[in-house]
Amino acid sequence: MIYFAPKYYERFKCIADKCKHSCCIGWEIDIDDDSLDAYDMLDGPYADVIRYSIMESEPPHFGLTKEGRCPHLDENGLCKIITEFGEDLLCDICTEHPRYYNETDRGMEVGIGLSCEEACRIIVTSDDFNEYIILGEDDEPIKEPDLQPLPARDEIIEILSDTKRDHRKKYEDFFYVYGEDPDSFNDKRCRNIIENLEYLHEENEERFMNYSFDSEVPKDLEKPMERILAYFVYRYFSVSEDEGDMFESLGLAVFCERLIASIVVAEKVTDIEGLIEIARTVSEEIEYSEENVRYIRKKYSYD
Ligand code: SF4
Known part of the structure; x- marks a missing residue:
């Protein structure tokens, strides 16, 4: 099976201390079994520091410091496991x-998540989200699903990357192509969803309650918003196993995109840096929580 990703993927590199x-x-x-075995075999003073930092839970994990930091993050924001032993000793997570992975009938799709500040910057500023690169290949067979959601997704990505359609027309065509009723994103319904989400940072609930479907971002931020919508569609659409899944995925994608636009407008953000920070925050609150993703998807399911 081949592994592929949007072209912008190749530009991602963790910015670490920055x-x-x-x-x-x-x-x-959490620490995977192979890394745990490798830490057991290590020699040297820092090997003991690593071993002492592991909490024997299920699964085992690195215990955080009282400031909530990974114990191997040094004062310069660098990982001491890397500086002492190299990147090969990092655990899988x-x-x-x-990165995230979705198995599809074209191979394994790979992407980078919006909650990472550098990945977010790349996604929000990159126009090559409709071009793909091959990352590698393995011997695993390609899955053969009953439903093939990728042609429909290609159509949506094509609309969003079309340079001849203006922003408003793209969004109209987007709703037309997949047949979702814009009214299912109405303010009352979406604010009710927002009230029932779990939050990492409670203050974000108030910010999210600014949700307004009709929020129109400043002209300079229209294209970045299209790239954000393309990210959510790319990430969630391909794993659909039936038509209901497709609607849930698109519901989640539109809900997140409209939420980001709403906060941009409510907080009078006009620059790309402000948008990046809002997109990252929304992703952190929603995509980091399986519970939230499940809840929003359910709200857009057929039942
Ligand atoms: S959030 Fe992203 S850029 Fe920041 S340290 Fe983690 S991987 Fe690196």
């Missing part, structure tokens, strides 16, 4: 973040 929202702060990192 990251203002490091994924090494606030998250307990640290190696993979912020």
Whole structure:
């Protein structure tokens, strides 16, 4: 099976000490079995530091410091496991973040998640989301699903990348092509969803309650918003196993995009940096929570 990704993927590189929202702060990192074995075999003073930092839970994880930081994050924002032993000794979660994988009938789709500040910057500023690159190949067979959602997704991505259609027309065509009723994103319904989400940072609920479907971002931010919508469609559409799944995926995509636009308008954001920070926050609150993703999808299901 081949592994492929949107072209912008090749430009991603963790910015480490320059990251203002490091994924090494606030998250307990679970350790996979192979990494655990490797840490057991290590020699040297820092090997003991690594072993002492592992909490024997199920699964085992690195215990955070009282400031909520990964114990291996040094004062310069660099990972001491890398500086002492190299990247090969990172556990799977640290190696993979912020990548995600979706198995499709064309092969394994790979992407980078919007919750990572650098990935977010690349997604929001890149026009090559409709071009794909091959990352590699393995011997695994390609799955053969009953439903093939990718041609429909291609159509949506094509609309969003079309340079001849203006922003408003793209969104009209988007709704027309997949047949979702714009009214299912009405303010009352969506604010009710927002009230029932779980939050990492409680203050975000108030910000999210600014949801307004008709929010029109400043002209300079229209294209970045189209790229954000393309990201959500790319990420969630391909795993659809039936038509109901497709509607749920698109419901989630539109809900997240409209939420970001609403906060941009409510907070009078006019620059790309402000948009990037709002998109990252929405992703962190929604995409980091399986519960939230499940809940929103359910709200857009047929039942
Ligand atoms: S959030 Fe992204 S850029 Fe920041 S430290 Fe993590 S992987 Fe690197």
